[in-house]
Amino acid sequence: MALAISFSFLLVFLSPISSSHPQNLQFIFEGFNRKEANLTTKGASIISSGLLRITNLSENVIGQTFYRKPIKMLTPNSNTSSSSSSGPTASSFSTHFVFAIVSPTPGRGGFGIAFTISPSTNFPKAEAGHYLGLFYSGNDGNRLNHIFAVEFDTVNGLNENSDSKGNHVGININSMVSNASKPAGYVKEGSVSNEEDLDLESGDLIQAWVDYDGKNKIINVTVAPIRVEKRPSTPLLSIGYDLSDVLLENMFVGFSSSTGKKSSYHYLSGWSFSINGPAPPLNLSKLPAPPKQENSSSFKLSTKVLIASLSVIIVSLFVILFCLTLYKRIMPFERLEDWELDCPHRFCYKDLYTATKGFKDTEVIGVGGFGAVYKGVSPSTGCEVAVKKITRSCQEGMKEFAAEIESLGRLRHKNLVNLQGWCKKKNHLLIVYDYIPYGSLDSLIFHPKNDFVLGWEQRFNILRGVASGLLYLHEEWEQVVLHRDVKSSNVLIDSDMNARLGDFGLARLHDHGEMSHTTGVVGTIGYIAPELARIGKASTSTDVFAYGALLLEVATGRRPIGPEHFVLVDWVMECYHLGRLMSAVDLNLGLGFVVEEMELVLKLGLLCSHYKPEARPSMRQVIRHLNGEEEIPEIDHWGLFDSQSVNHFHSRFMQGLSSDKITSYRSSSLGAISYASLDAGR
Ligand SMILES: *[C@@H]1O[C@H](CO)[C@@H](O)[C@H](O)[C@H]1NC(C)=O
Ligand SMILES: *[C@@H]1O[C@H](CO)[C@@H](O)[C@H](O)[C@H]1NC(C)=O
Ligand SMILES: *[C@@H]1O[C@H](CO)[C@@H](O)[C@H](O)[C@H]1NC(C)=O
Ligand SMILES: *[C@@H]1O[C@H](CO)[C@@H](O)[C@H](O)[C@H]1NC(C)=O
Ligand SMILES: *[C@@H]1O[C@H](CO)[C@@H](O)[C@H](O)[C@H]1NC(C)=O
Ligand SMILES: *[C@@H]1O[C@H](CO)[C@@H](O)[C@H](O)[C@H]1NC(C)=O
Ligand SMILES: *[C@@H]1O[C@H](CO)[C@@H](O)[C@H](O)[C@H]1NC(C)=O
Secondary structure: OOOOOOOEEEEEEEOOOOOOOOOEEEEEEEOOOOOOOOEEEEEOEEOOOOOEEEEOOOOOOEEEEEEOOOEEOEEOOOOOOOOOOOOOEEOOEEEEEEEEEEOOOOOOOOOEEEEEEEOOOOOOOOOOHHHOOOOOOOOOOOHHHOOEEEEEEOOOOOOOOOOOOOOEEEEEEOOOOOOEEEEOEEEOOOOOOOEEEOOOOEOOOEEEEEEEEOOOOEEEEEEEEOOOOOOOOOOOEEEEOOHHHOOOOEEEEEEEEEOOOOOOEEEEEEEEEEEOOOOOOOOHHHOOOOOOOOHHHHHHHHHHHHHHHHHHHHHHHHHHHHHHHHHHHHOOOOOOOHHHHOOOOEOOHHHHHHHOOOOOHHHEEEEOOOOEEEEEEOOOOOOEEEEEEEEOOOOOOHHHHHHHHHHHOOOOOOOEOOEEEEEEEOOEEEEEEEOOOOOEHHHHHHOOHHHOOOOHHHHHHHHHHHHHHHHHHHHHOOOOOOOOOOOHHHEEEOOOOOEEEOOOOOHHHHOOOOOOOOOOOEEEOOOOOHHHHHHOOOOHHHHHHHHHHHHHHHHHOOOOEEOOOEEHHHHHHHHHHOOOHHHHOOHHHOOOOOHHHHHHHHHHHHHHOOOOHHHOOOHHHHHHHHOOOOOOOOHHHOOOOOHHHHHHHHHHHHHHHHOOOOOOOEEOOOOOOOOEEEEOOO
16 A cells, blocks of 8 residues: 555755756655655654654654755855845745644643754754653754744743744744744635634645745745645735845755654655755645554544434433423323223324314213213214213223223124214213214103104114113123113114214223222112112123113103102003003004014013012023013913012112212113112212
8 A cells, every 4th residue: 555655755966066057956755765864763653554754652752854965055245346245145945835733632642743944853952741852941043053043832931921822823933932933824825815724733734835035035824724726925924034044055945843742743744845946746645644543533523423323312312301291291191001002992092182172062972971972083083072071080900991991992883873982081980982963862761852752663773772772682692791770861873873882891990999898789779670679789780671661662762760769660560460561562663563573561660670680581582582482481470470579679779869878870861750860889
């Protein structure tokens, strides 16, 4: 690689000796040969890339390189008529060189590099550091030194405090105290006076020109970065000075550099020199570039990069944390617990809040035993949904509750109101259902609009639908689901006049989290089976009992329990015993019903309302009866069932209601007196 890098060395002597004419000498180095025969070096060395390294990073070292032969710097005075005092004068000279100062850390390097013209290549006692290997305190400023130097200093000059930046160029004569100095800079071509700062320590190649006009006695010093192809026309330093007294006949030209407590690599990349003529321009593209990173500095750099990236990561983490905290403050909607995260049916509170317009009262489409139901538009599907808002007294059991809702969410049947999902927010529980536009069976029978009468065919179809839905819950799904609150207001009618059973399984939720009672009886008066009221045990037969009450209700158009201790079952049973079963039929129907079906429904209603749970049919049997696949046994053969025992039960139950034992009693806003939801134990 070293040898591949092009270097060239030209040495041209033109008319080497001439007494009358000024001598012309010029040489050019574009990169340096490893075995450079025409240079003397001290402390300096030529490195593989073709650079001449004047100093390394060691502290307090001096490095020097000089052109091997002395150069005649004086011109005999040709003005014969001049006064006796005039001796030989300093010749014009011109030099162009390219150097680089590479510091381990920018701004921390030292000390500098100096283009030097001196009578000798030996500088006895010369010191490193500020003295740049040229002077020492004992000879600094002595006229006998005969040393001319242009210093490129990266540390404040000796005894100089003015240039606090240290980054300066100075013209020194016999002394380290500069005759003229200026912070490094150059005037950009095209701009009149705008001086660009130049960082000598940047590690990049820097060009410099030193010109002495022997006739007009002017010293010009110019610097520019390597990227400036053309030499700036305005020099950085231009002073009038006669070097005739300073320079001697034979002088050595070269460079001296030193480090002190601070150190840099000082490199020379190219150099041309000429007496009595402009220095040959260096072909910049041929010059070797300084190594970008040296060992220790590269380590420091990578450390820096590491530290920087680490701090960036840490700062961004803090920012993210801060934003999250802020977000939670501003949007206090939800904080999810672990178990909530992987529930596919979980809705986002914010979405439901928007869907129901902030649970506005105008969006309420019903008020049930559990709480209000709001209409909304699902943000995900755009479909209409019903959102049931349940407020619970405590948060206990939320997890079990959610698990249950999750599993209920998987139920799918054409006669069920599909549960789409749920959401919890503090003590609020939101359950999202399909929106069923036609409302409940209860309102169609008891509060019809415009004297609308639900026909028998539709009623029979609805009853069959409810039975089908219940059968699915009891027997056809993977586990037994008890509805626990079958009643007309929980039967919703869709646009095809099909029954959709809603709120299934929910009643049990009231058990969870209600601390004291294990026997939480939940249901609606008139639909609660006797054994459920007595021992609080719900089963599929308690659902069948409630379905029986629904059958009678739909057939008769009367509520299961009416004012003044009216009990529908007893009344229908009485009608039956009196042989006038058809007199129980809803008067609104007139004659618009099928007698056989009506009889079937009334009898099935009575059978399902049997006092003994084991006497009631299963839902599968109910469907077989409704389909006419199985005959209903004769009522007289039902055994234990008699109106006396039913009466007995119901009157006891009603007494219980009015006593203080049952403290919570909620009246449905829709219902008449007999129609109520009851949460026993609350
Ligand atoms: C050194 O300079 C002389 C001329 O003085 C030249 O002939 C010689 O080739 C140079 N040496 C090298 C190694 O370039
Ligand atoms: C640096 O250069 C000096 C000579 O100027 C030499 O003595 C020293 O060993 C060098 N240090 C390194 C680390 O190369
Ligand atoms: C020679 O010196 C005289 C007086 O010092 C001066 O007037 C004259 O111009 C000089 N001539 C040249 C060619 O420098
Ligand atoms: C400039 O150099 C001369 C030596 O020739 C010296 O006497 C003089 O004091 C210097 N001027 C400054 C300002 O350093
Ligand atoms: C030195 O600089 C001055 C001012 O820019 C200029 O007029 C003069 O020609 C320059 N002399 C040399 C030898 O470069
Ligand atoms: C500079 O050197 C390159 C090759 O290194 C060469 O192609 C180019 O012509 C040279 N330019 C001049 C002005 O000599
Ligand atoms: C780099 O550092 C290692 C030790 O850390 C040393 O052995 C090696 O010589 C160094 N290389 C250079 C080019 O300075």
